Amino acid sequence: MKQSEIKELSVAELQEKLAEFKKNYTDLKMAHAISPLETPLQLKAIRKTVARLATELTKRAQ
Secondary structure, three states, X not given: OOHHHHHOOOHHHHHHHHXXXXXXXXXXXXXXXXXXXXXXXXXXXXXXXXXXXHHHHHHHHO
């Protein structure tokens, strides 16, 4: 997700997306540990998206 898309989401949607991306990240990480992913850069992209979502939630909490 891009930052502009993240800013348009509500707090509830942000929390929902954050949980979804965290689960997706752990699933991909486990799959990568068993057999290498075709595109391991997916892990990096999802990790950055999780960080963007968490940062936006923190900004709004203040």
